[in-house]
Amino acid sequence: MALREQSYLILLALTDGPLHGYAIVTAVRCISDDRVRLAAGTLYGALDRLGHDGLVTVSGEEVINGRHRRYYQLTEAGHGVLAEETERLERLAQTARARLRAPRPQPGMGAA
């Protein structure tokens, strides 16, 4: 099951334990070296899809300073998919490294 980068990062953020929406966005920003900044709509769209696929679940909710917080956590299936996707990316990175290490063909040295 291939994941979009955003979904992958959200699942990765949830490996720390249950997090609420804002904490997920902060964690994703941190994991991606400030490259991926999720907007609320994108976050909840992704959480909805992940929830629908059974990869995340709601672990609790509370109200802090009048703001509603719902905590999300990884399911067993989510953990499995995350591990699978990490291995796939690792294999891809290995292949990419091997190809980059290979000597570059020089212009004019191709098959005559």
Add this chain to the structure above:
Amino acid sequence: MDHYERQLRRALRGYPPHDRQRHGEEIIATALDLRDPAAEEPSRGEWWALLFAGLRARLRERPSLLWWLAYRSFGARLPFRYRMWARDEALGRWFPLRQGLAVIGCSMLLLSPLAVLVLYSPVGSQVLQSGDPLPHALAELGQYQVPIELTNVLEALGFVAVFFSVQLAGAGRRRRETLRKHEFHPDGTPFAWGGGAAGPTQPTPR
């Protein structure tokens, strides 16, 4: 509530009502936490992302055409995956109007074969002064114009008013029936909170 939050709440309308009730405040809270203090309104990208996330949720929950027709025409119970749509539909403000229009639409659909039969019947042929094949008969029918009189219009309007009043009177019962059929209490809370994939663990007070 400032302009920023109002804009967010406007984009939130893309979500189905039940999603707004369950997740709306949470989404707004997160969006406000993420707000750039200098921003007076959400960025265009953020606003559209929120709207589209809601519309996607709506689209995902809509029943297929066949189920929709079965629900509208015969009040069929929809499969479990569409029950939240049925809930929102039954609790919607325009439920009686939608029901009334569905009755009219279904009646027209069912009665249209009868109209064709009438055209071919001896009476129909006599009226049209022909035993012609259907296309010709229809063409003649098109040329036959009924004079529009005020009393006819008033009668038609009276019929529509009575029809929709009856619909309105029976709306409460039909609403409760639809909700019960899809395993909801009359206020829209489910019989049992299963806590679906991303559903709440407890019913959210409304």
